[in-house]
Amino acid sequence: MQPTTTPEIDLQPSLLDKALNHFQAWAIENHQNLVSRTFLPIISLVEGIIANNPAYLDAKRQGLGLTFCCAGQIVLGDFKSLETALTSPQARDWRLGTSILSSSHGPGVDKGGRNVFLITLSDADAGGGNHDFFRQCVDDYFFNEGMFIRQHDQVAQRLVNQLATDYVDRINNNALEEFFKNDQRDWKGFLVRYLHYIILGINPDDQETISILTNLHYTKKGTFYYLAGSSILEKLNIWGFSQIPELVEQVATIYENSPVLANFQENDPKYNKMTRRELAKLMVSLMSIAGLQGPLHLGRTAMGYQSLPAYKGRQTSAIDVKSYWDKLDLDNRPSIQLFLLECARLFLPVSASHRVATEPFTVTVAGKTRTFPTGTKILIPMLLGMLNEDFWGATTYEFNAQRENLCPFHMGFNSVGDRHAGRICPGKDLALEMLTDVIITVGKARRAYLSQVVNA
Numbered sequence: 001m002q003p004t005t006t007p008e009i010d011l012q013p014s015l016l017d018k019a020l021n022h023f024q025a026w027a028i029e030n031h032q033n034l035v036s037r038t039f040l041p042i043i044s045l046v047e048g049i050i051a052n053n054p055a056y057l058d059a060k061r062q063g064l065g066l067t068f069c070c071a072g073q074i075v076l077g078d079f080k081s082l083e084t085a086l087t088s089p090q091a092r093d094w095r096l097g098t099s100i101l102s103s104s105h106g107p108g109v110d111k112g113g114r115n116v117f118l119i120t121l122s123d124a125d126a127g128g129g130n131h132d133f134f135r136q137c138v139d140d141y142f143f144n145e146g147m148f149i150r151q152h153d154q155v156a157q158r159l160v161n162q163l164a165t166d167y168v169d170r171i172n173n174n175a176l177e178e179f180f181k182n183d184q185r186d187w188k189g190f191l192v193r194y195l196h197y198i199i200l201g202i203n204p205d206d207q208e209t210i211s212i213l214t215n216l217h218y219t220k221k222g223t224f225y226y227l228a229g230s231s232i233l234e235k236l237n238i239w240g241f242s243q244i245p246e247l248v249e250q251v252a253t254i255y256e257n258s259p260v261l262a263n264f265q266e267n268d269p270k271y272n273k274m275t276r277r278e279l280a281k282l283m284v285s286l287m288s289i290a291g292l293q294g295p296l297h298l299g300r301t302a303m304g305y306q307s308l309p310a311y312k313g314r315q316t317s318a319i320d321v322k323s324y325w326d327k328l329d330l331d332n333r334p335s336i337q338l339f340l341l342e343c344a345r346l347f348l349p350v351s352a353s354h355r356v357a358t359e360p361f362t363v364t365v366a367g368k369t370r371t372f373p374t375g376t377k378i379l380i381p382m383l384l385g386m387l388n389e390d391f392w393g394a395t396t397y398e399f400n401a402q403r404e405n406l407c408p409f410h411m412g413f414n415s416v417g418d419r420h421a422g423r424i425c426p427g428k429d430l431a432l433e434m435l436t437d438v439i440i441t442v443g444k445a446r447r448a449y450l451s452q453v454v455n456a
Contacts, residue, residue: 010173013063018366020047024069025366032223044072044100045228045418051098054351059312061384067363071098073354073377074365077384079391085380086411087126087419090355093377096289097352100228107281110245116274116282117226119289123422126358132422133272136280136285140271141260142199143426150198151433157322159197160203160437163190171449180305183218187299191292192217198430199291200283201259209254216247223289248284256280286426290350293429297349302439308346311387314397317347324399326447330440335401340435342401344386344412351383353414353423382411 013021024043026364027036042312048071051057057075060068066077073095076082094101096119104110106117115121118135150156157357166186170179175379179186192214193204216222224230225244256276267273300306303385304322313318321343329335357376362369389396392403408417415424 003327008206011062013060017060017063021064021069022366024072025368025370027373028069028072028074029370030414031373031376040072047071048098048100052351053309054347055311057098057308057311057351057381057383058387061381061387062312064366066384067365069365070379073098073379074363074372075381075384075390076363077381079385079388082382082385082411083409083416084379085355085378086353086382086414086416086423087421089123089421090423091122091126091128091358092120092131092354094120095230095354095377096227097350097354098379101226102228102230105226105230106272107285108278109282110248114277116278117285118282119285122356125421126355130272132410133270134274134278134282135422135426137268137271137274138282139426141264142283143430146201146260147198147430148368150201151430155197155204156194157437159190159194160441163187164442167442168445168449171446177305180300180303188218188296189214191295191299194434195287195291195295195430198434199260199287199427200255202254212247212250212254215423216244216251216284217288217292220244220247222247223293226285226289248281251284252280255283290425291427292431294427295423295435297347298344298431299435299438301343301347302340302435303442306347308399311397316397319346319399321399324401325439325443328439328443330443330447333436333440336436336439337432338401338406340432340439341406341410341412342399342403345384345406345410346397348383348386348397348412350412350414351381353380353382354378355380382414385411 002190007373020043024040024244027033027040030036032382057070060070060075061077068075068077076085094103094106101120106115106120108114110115112276114130115344116130116134118131118138121134139253163186163251167179170176170186182188193210196202196210196213204210220243221239222244224233224241225248230241233239234244235242251326261276261279264276264279266275270379301308301321302325304325308316308319308321324339355378357372357374357378360371360373361376362371385391387396391409395403410417413425413428414420
């Protein structure tokens with residue numbers, strides 16, 4: 001169903017929101033102050049975790065305006081600023097959107113070597129050195145013609161067909177929730193097998209290898225290894241986290257020996273002499289943080305398992321995405337991709353990125369014009385760009401896969417449509433193509449089963 005009325009929205013921020021905003025604005029402006037150095041890191045860590053809830057950032061924007069503070073960063077949330085940030089070179093720090101990354105667990109530095117963690121490396125035109133080299137290495141070896149060929153071969157199609165069979169089996173046994181939660185088969189099992197086959201050429205029927213990959217990326221929640229505070233999880237062995245460092249090395253070895261790296265050339269100046277091990281460790285982080293999380297999230301949304309966020313004063317969470325899936329023309333691939341983009345617009349798998357100011361800048365925050373120094377961390381909340389009513393209009397919080405400019409101005413892949421400055425998600429085309437195949441194949445199986453039940 002599509003909500004038809006919108007309740008009146010209370011735009012007043014809470015006292016806590018106002019206090020946090022004022023203190024952070026002052027603390028960032030006066031970053032050398034002892035009080036700032038004491039409390040700002042704590043706020044950055046705690047609020048950074050809370051702000052991963054997309055409704056939190058949107059509520060902040062509603063109450064505080066387009067420019068405010070969150071998780072120790074300045075938020076410049078107007079559409080034009082976001083568009084400029086995503087299409088310009090970026091200086092970076094140890095951040096993943098609002099979250100703080102572990103500077104000791106990044107690939108490369110975790111073994112005393114050079115940092116190869118792309119998320120943390122600045123672009124060459126923003127004062128960096130290695131990002132452009134290492135990113136080119138990733139693109140050339142993994143996201144190439146061979147990947148495209150594998151995505152359209154019989155192995156890939158078999159995996160998609162098996163996913164549809166699993167889906168119907170779960171419906172038939174009243175266990176559809178298990179389809180999205182089980183990490184050994186179904187949706188998660190498919191993603192591990194499919195993506196590792198398409199990107200790295202790893203045999204999806206090699207159960208021993210698949211078990212190791214699944215254990216790190218899903219069962220043991222390996223994504224958390226790269227976040228600040230993960231050392232505590234490791235020491236206390238929460239979720240079996242003491243095994244993660246060894247698992248990371250195991251998976252890196254699997255990647256290192258994967259078919260796509262069989263002809264890897266060491267010490268190539270084109271990639272600033274990136275080693276095979278460095279590239280493998282980098283890919284472990286990329287797969288764990290993005291490759292196996294973004295599609296997991298968007299697929300759950302598009303297939304109706306998880307509701308859209310309960311944005312403050314809106315009825316977005318009442319939208320039945322599954323009903324839109326059921327009405328799609330499953331032979332029209334472009335319309336399916338627009339459906340996926342609209343799902344992502346309302347519930348971005350990655351809600352924010354960040355950059356670091358390379359020069360002082362002046363903006364009005366917390367009711368005062370302030371000048372922030374070079375090195376200030378600036379949030380790039382793509383989420384707020386996708387929910388900007390000045391750009392998307394009165395139907396912003398409604399579901400409309402045919403809305404104007406959805407494709408050319410979509411910010412869900414760390415870009416503006418296809419415009420970027422070298423940091424667009426390398427797996428954008430792969431993910432959209434895969435999810436389109438899933439929506440078609442699983443959708444047809446779903447309709448056939450439901451039709452059979454109705455006519456029985």
